[in-house]
Amino acid sequence: MRSAIAPHRSYRTISVKASGAFLTIPALVIVEIIAVFSVPVMARAMAQFAIYSAHVEGVVARPFDDRFGWIDLRPMTFEMHHDDWISLLVTALVCAVIVAVFSFWQEPPMPLRFYINLNAMLVGSAALYIFFAGHLGYDSAAFSQLMLRTAVLTWLTLPIVIALFAALFPFSWWERLLFIGITVAYDTPLSIVRYAAFVSILARTGPALMPDLYLLFGPLLDAVPIITIFSVFLVQAARRIDRNAGVWEWM
Amino acid sequence: MDVVIAIARVYVWIVVGVMAIYALRHWGFTWNRLAMRQRPYYQDLIDEDLPGVTIVVPMHDEQTVVHAVLDALIACDYPRDRFEIIPIDDHSSDDTTTIVGAYSAAYPFIKPVYAVGGDRGKPAALDRVLPLAAHDIILVFDADYRPGKGLIRELVMGFVDPEVGAVMGRVVPRNANENFLTRMQAMERSGGYQVDQQARYNMNLIPQYGGTVGGFRRNVAMELGGFDPHALAEDTDLTIRLALAGWRVGYANRAECYEEAPAQWAVRFRQLRRWSRGHNRALGTYLFAMMRAEALTWQQRVDGVLLLFVYLVPAVLFTGFAANALLFFAGAIPVVPLLFFSFFVVSYSAFGNFGPAFEIAAAELLDGARERLLLLPYLFALFLFNGWAVSAGAMDAFGDFLKGRRAKWDRTQKIGTPRGVA
Numbered sequence: 001m002r003s004a005i006a007p008h009r010s011y012r013t014i015s016v017k018a019s020g021a022f023l024t025i026p027a028l029v030i031v032e033i034i035a036v037f038s039v040p041v042m043a044r045a046m047a048q049f050a051i052y053s054a055h056v057e058g059v060v061a062r063p064f065d066d067r068f069g070w071i072d073l074r075p076m077t078f079e080m081h082h083d084d085w086i087s088l089l090v091t092a093l094v095c096a097v098i099v100a101v102f103s104f105w106q107e108p109p110m111p112l113r114f115y116i117n118l119n120a121m122l123v124g125s126a127a128l129y130i131f132f133a134g135h136l137g138y139d140s141a142a143f144s145q146l147m148l149r150t151a152v153l154t155w156l157t158l159p160i161v162i163a164l165f166a167a168l169f170p171f172s173w174w175e176r177l178l179f180i181g182i183t184v185a186y187d188t189p190l191s192i193v194r195y196a197a198f199v200s201i202l203a204r205t206g207p208a209l210m211p212d213l214y215l216l217f218g219p220l221l222d223a224v225p226i227i228t229i230f231s232v233f234l235v236q237a238a239r240r241i242d243r244n245a246g247v248w249e250w251m
Numbered sequence: 252m253d254v255v256i257a258i259a260r261v262y263v264w265i266v267v268g269v270m271a272i273y274a275l276r277h278w279g280f281t282w283n284r285l286a287m288r289q290r291p292y293y294q295d296l297i298d299e300d301l302p303g304v305t306i307v308v309p310m311h312d313e314q315t316v317v318h319a320v321l322d323a324l325i326a327c328d329y330p331r332d333r334f335e336i337i338p339i340d341d342h343s344s345d346d347t348t349t350i351v352g353a354y355s356a357a358y359p360f361i362k363p364v365y366a367v368g369g370d371r372g373k374p375a376a377l378d379r380v381l382p383l384a385a386h387d388i389i390l391v392f393d394a395d396y397r398p399g400k401g402l403i404r405e406l407v408m409g410f411v412d413p414e415v416g417a418v419m420g421r422v423v424p425r426n427a428n429e430n431f432l433t434r435m436q437a438m439e440r441s442g443g444y445q446v447d448q449q450a451r452y453n454m455n456l457i458p459q460y461g462g463t464v465g466g467f468r469r470n471v472a473m474e475l476g477g478f479d480p481h482a483l484a485e486d487t488d489l490t491i492r493l494a495l496a497g498w499r500v501g502y503a504n505r506a507e508c509y510e511e512a513p514a515q516w517a518v519r520f521r522q523l524r525r526w527s528r529g530h531n532r533a534l535g536t537y538l539f540a541m542m543r544a545e546a547l548t549w550q551q552r553v554d555g556v557l558l559l560f561v562y563l564v565p566a567v568l569f570t571g572f573a574a575n576a577l578l579f580f581a582g583a584i585p586v587v588p589l590l591f592f593s594f595f596v597v598s599y600s601a602f603g604n605f606g607p608a609f610e611i612a613a614a615e616l617l618d619g620a621r622e623r624l625l626l627l628p629y630l631f632a633l634f635l636f637n638g639w640a641v642s643a644g645a646m647d648a649f650g651d652f653l654k655g656r657r658a659k660w661d662r663t664q665k666i667g668t669p670r671g672v673a
Contacts, residue, residue: 009445009618010421010504016286110516114635122576129580137582149586161594165609168281169616211579215572219590223597224628227608231627234612238621 014170014241021167027177028163035155035184040071043152046192047074050144053196054078059203064141068149075144078199081206088131091208095124122212136207143210147198147218151191154219158184158226165230170237179233183226190222256583259574263588266571270595273564274607276557277599280450281613290453292503293412294405301333303386304407305469309339309376313394314346316511320394321354321361329403335385336361339376372659373462374488375480381473390466395511397425398464402506406466409501416471416498417489419448420464420506429514435633436512436519438615438623442606445504445614452502456554457494462486464508471498481657484529487559491537494555497546520640523604527644528651528658530562535652561605565638566645568600602630604637 047063054061054076061078083091098120102113130136138146162183166176198213308320317338324336338351340363351363364380377391388410392398402420409418421444427437451458460467462485472478475492478485490500513519541547541555571592578584602608608627615623651658 008505010507011289011291012617012619013289014285014616016282018286021286106517110520111632111634111636114639118635125576126580133580137580142582146584146586150590153586153590157590157594161598164278164598168278168285168609168613211576214584215576215579219593220596220601223593223601224631226597227602227631228628230608230612231624234616234624234627235621238616238619238624241616242619242621 016168016170020170023173024163024167024176024180027166027173027180028159030177031159031180031184032156034181035159039152039155042155042188042192043071043073043148045188046148046151046195047076049192050196050199051076054199054203057200057203059199061199066145066148068152071152073145073148073152075141075148077139077141078144078203080140080202081204083127083130083206083208085131087206088127088208091127092124092131095120095127099124119212119216122215123208126211127208130208136210138207138210140202143202143214144199146214147195150214150219151195154187154191154222155184158187158222162226169234170241171233175233175236179229183229186225186229187222190225194218252581256578256581259577260583260585260588262574263571263578263585263592266567266574267588267591267595269564269567270571270592270599273557273561273600274595274598277447277607277610280447280454281607281610283450283453284446284617285613287453289449292405292452292501292505293408294503294505296408296411298408298411301330301404302388302407302410304329304334304388304390304403304466305380305384305386306334306336306390306392306403307339307377307380307384308336308392308394309341309373310343310347310351310394311341311371312343312345312347314343314350316395317347317350319397320392321351323397323399324392324403325354325358325361326400327398327403328400329407331360333386334360334403337380337384338363339380340365341373341376342366342371370480372480372483374478374482374485377485378478378480381469381477384469387469388466389469389472391463392508393463393510396422396463397509399507399509402464402508405503405506406464409503410466410468412499412501414499415501416493416496417460417467418465418501418503419458419460420503420508421445421448422461422464423507423509424512425509426511426514429512431629431632432516432519433512433514434623434626435630438611438626438630439604439606440512441614441618441620442603442611445617446610447606448502449504451554452500452504454550455499455548456551457490457558458500458502459558460486460490460493460500462489463510464506467493471496482529482532483525483658484533487530487533488536491533491541491555491559494547494551495537495540495544516636520636523637523640524644524647527562527641528647529644530559531645531648532651532658534559534563535648562641563645564605565600566642568596569638569642600638601634602627604633604641 051061051063059078061076063074063076066073066075099117102117159180162180166179306324310317340348340351355361355363388407390406406418406420409415422440424433424437424440426433448458482488513522538559544552599607603611612627
């Protein structure tokens with residue numbers, strides 16, 4: 001009789017078992033093995049696509065060899081727009097005005113204002129840094145190398161983080177494997193396209209945008225699609241749980 | 252410059268460590284809530300010998316909501332001869348005083364206190380009412396809350412345990428569907444109560460008394476010195492002082508009460524900032540006492556320290572981000588810590604205010620709120636907002652400390668519903 005009464009949500013617990021969570025380990029191992037073997041190919045594709053994209057856009061690019069562990073990365077030097085001191089000061093000034101406007105203009109929602117201000121502060125600071133120091137710490141070659149190394153390390157370590165997420169929930173073994181695998185699989189084209197887009201943007205705008213692109217639109221932004229994929233898998237799990245009332249347990 | 256770069260690199264690792272500790276802590280809470288044996292509260296005890304209770308409702312200019320909370324309390328099923336309601340009219344300039352007076356005339360167990368001089372704010376109001384309360388158990392509700400019929404009994408039953416010094420119920424926004432902001436707050440609240448508070452209660456750590464939908468023993472509060480009128484987080488203050496004195500806080504997940512969550516960004520910003528300011532003052536006041544507390548186990552001390560630090564974490568995170576930017580300018584950004592930085596930021600604070608995405612997901616799964624799971628990625632939109640509000644509060648607290656400044660209470664603006672419309 002007791003099991004026929006759906007418990008109030010405060011009493012609910014879901015039958016997540018340690019044995020189920022341990023199923024995440026073989027799923028992780030499989031994805032990691034695939035990642036280790038395919039990362040050289042993925043990195044190569046990333047480099048080639050950016051070189052091709054630069055060529056199509058008329059950006060002069062010269063690839064060079066860079067051995068990173070067991071992977072040949074093939075980063076490149078590419079021509080970046082050169083900012084003279086006047087354009088750097090104008091950039092810094094415009095960014096300061098943007099920050100001032102969005103600090104006092106209350107109309108747009110606060111999260112949007114904060115996000116615009118953070119971007120403007122980063123770009124403005126980079127412009128001032130270049131104005132005073134003469135150049136950023138990264139030139140095009142170093143930036144290209146940084147982007148490729150970041151992507152490779154992300155592909156190799158991301159499955160571990162995702163596995164920690166997956167271990168908590170009542171997913172089937174296949175769902176765990178798919179969840180971990182899809183997040184890495186989606187991150188590959190995203191990283192490839194993003195790298196080519198960054199090269200194209202920097203070639204046109206100059207290095208003042210570089211820190212902003214890398215720090216705000218780099219690995220941190222990967223999280224949004226990851227959590228989206230996570231939520232889709234969770235909805236599937238929730239549907240299964242809801243279909244089977246017996247899955248709910250009393251505390 | 253080399254020294255600055257070296258310091259920045261070390262600092263980034265420290266921030267990574269802090270974020271990792273909090274992410275793993277909440278992973279542990281979520282695991283505990285989903286997979287381990289749950290600890291029930293006391294509400295299922297059947298005992299006719301119910302203790303007397305004083306229900307306190309601090310209010311300042313609450314004419315739009317005062318009817319609802321008083322009507323709800325009057326309708327509760329607790330024996331009339333064993334409770335009193337004390338609405339504290341705290342320097343109101345609107346019709347609150349008149350409305351409270353009318354209720355008092357109609358119901359003899361409503362005994363309002365009118366504060367017209369001295370300090371304003373909830374801690375001052377509570378401190379004022381401590382010696383006036385007729386009963387040893389005091390429950391507190393904010394004026395925008397709507398307690399259900401059985402809530403008083405559910406909360407009070409926790410005090411049958413002589414080790415329990417305070418109890419806390421679950422706060423649920425009733426206006427979750429009002430707009431994007433309230434939806435996001437409802438999800439954060441869900442993670443914070445359904446998973447975080449319940450897990451801490453399960454694990455015999457320190458669930459937090461949240462200042463509303465909860466209560467405490469009057470005599471204990473008085474023995475501990477009452478309430479500091481200038482505290483902005485009197486709930487954290489009381490939680491920590493109770494823990495240091497060896498009292499436990501009970502968490503009643505079943506005792507749900509409905510609040511009006513702020514629906515405007517500026518109002519929510521001020522609320523978070525005030526909480527952060529008060530919480531960080533408590534950090535400065537109680538950190539060393541917590542680290543040395545003999546009445547607590549080492550697990551409780553660790554949890555207490557992490558609880559005290561929680562409103563400082565966004566400021567730590569932002570300074571870590573600034574250190575990363577500096578390293579990038581200098582061409583010295585280390586990829587591995589940057590990745591860990593991103594992973595742990597994502598795991599702990601980018602999707603939810605003090606409640607990681609997986610914790611909120613677990614809560615929504617337990618709540619059976621399937622559709623809300625699809626809103627998880629939208630929490631990212633609040634990342635900077637929450638972080639900046641909390642960091643601003645931390646800076647306020649630091650300013651208070653440096654200048655010896657006394658904080659002023661800032662009430663959260665409520666819209667409410669005119670009587671007869673709801």
